[in-house]
Amino acid sequence: MSSVLLEVKNLKVHFPVYGGVFQRRVAEVKAVDGVSFTMHRGETLGLVGESGCGKTTVGRAIVNVLRHVSHDVHLEGEVNYVSPEGTKTNLLELRSKDLMAYRKRIQMIFQDPYSSLNSRLSVKQIIAEPIEIHRPEMSKSEVDDRVRWLLEKVGLQPEYALRFPHEFSGGQRQRIGIARALATNPELIVCDEPVSALDVSVQAQVINLMEDLQQEFGLSYLFVAHDLSVVYHISKRIAVMYLGNIVEIGDSDDVYFRPSHPYTRALISAVPEPDPLRKDKQRIVLVGDIPTPLNKPSGCGFRTRCPLAVASCAERVPELVVKAGGTAVACPVVE
């Protein structure tokens, strides 16, 4: 069995920007600009970065819904699904009819548990919909049984099936969203900020549930989030994005405790620590804001805020180079 599940190669996603009287294409937002990584079966890869860095777009490119966001989006590169037998299929090249077979293997959980559930459908209808689409051979009672089973798996009472989303709290809705994602027996779930809208005391419940489900079903998660301590907790590996590129990727211990890239160092040092005795810890406070991806700096995207930038940083985009510990870092300045 192939241990690799997904291979993203040089993925580029450019959104057009229209302007002027005739609404012509005037510019391009390079939301994702050459991202490559591999995911293994059963692993959790954390994808972190600040708003606008392209992390959500990477997740959407993998579930392949970008054409529905903008029909004019420019997609380049490969998103290869690797079957257990080892055959690769580039999802970006498939037509929507052929894509159906892969949709059930890659599902998604969304950030906002309020807007991601259709308020006019009952919980049963919400969870049954993907089953009816992907398993049309199942009888009504079989679907019912599966919905009840899924609700139990995510820690909700099966009797809740007939209720509607507004009757639930945020944490419970997120459980419904997880049940819907599980309905098709996926191998990979792209989780886009799955706990950031939840109360602190409920966050831990959902994280624990996701870990349990991963154990039970051998799921892989692409965990997209901005909260580094949560990402560190759940991920085996972490990829850090800045302005559409991965600047560092490696084992989560290395990235969190021994960060190499100057951006990762600043990002980790900015995370507040829940310990009042460490109030005065050394912090790298970055100057300025993240530049807009509409007008990226030449060369390394981070050089305008980087404390270590040298003249040559403006010349070309640094490539990810694997360092001694196995972490890949896109910075020629740090050793």
Add this chain to the structure above:
Amino acid sequence: METTAAVSTTALLEVRDLQTYFNIEGTWAKAVDGVSFSIQAGEVLGIVGESGSGKSVTALSLMRLIPDPPGRIMGGEVLYKGRDLTKVSYEEMYDVRGKELAMIFQEPMTSLNPVLRIGDQIAEVAMAHEGLTREQGLERAIDMLKAVGIPDPERRIRDYPHQFSGGMRQRVMIAIALACNPSILIADEPTTALDVTIQAQILELMIDLQRQRKDAAIVLITHDLAVVAEMCHRVIVMYGGKIQEVATVEELFANPSHPYTRGLLASIPRPSKDHNQRERLKAIPGNVPSIMNLPVGCKFCTRCEVKIDKCDTVEPPLVEITAGHSVRCHLVSPTLSQGVTA
């Protein structure tokens, strides 16, 4: 320690038994129910709680910004410089807001006026409270933008909010709040909408401001315990419209005594160096109750793991267990200062 030495003992503002209710379809929901605390000069006071705990309603009550209807301050006092702010007229309140008490809101995008230039929005405060002309007001705006670290302020005062990024907008909000040098700055989730590196900048800025003015105070309302640990001197933990625990930040993190505080502290991930020893998070079971149907007794009893029968029916009082550390729990008493073991 420097931080504790900075806290003097004069109370700038005192809140006594504040009750703010909301009328929802004929029943009064007790959003804030009998909250008492004081704000000392020179301190950063944290108010922590989840959605529906009453932390934001407490802040809005101090500012008298509760929309009436449906909300109403039903009782209690907010004593500031010899006046009870819950009793003064709306006109008098105009003089207090912005000048004595100022507030920063969570969403910098929606709290600025999109059709007014930034300079005018800052100048407005100074013009209203200090009778400055527009020219003087704009000069003040330039000074304030400089103080909050916005480059090129002479040019930026002519920009509109949409030309600023989220972090810059929050700086503008702080500039507006501080334009008339208020004694109390209330910051309601000031960094929740911001990225972590920008959050670090804003927190740094607030700490600097606090160090410059020993006679003023900051009230920081947040759900993020890590931000509390870094910023605050004293912390109030709220749940179900009531104060559940009050302590200095060092005491609260070293010796959390209310089962809710303990649960909160246990539920946040704390990265430890050894990945293999990463523990499973300890979640608090259940959901935050709606303020429409809070339990009769202890507000936390529906989710508490150590509750006894009495908790369902009798609300425990807020009891001081050691100097400056008060807890609202039947299972914690002054003699048993170690708190309950969950």
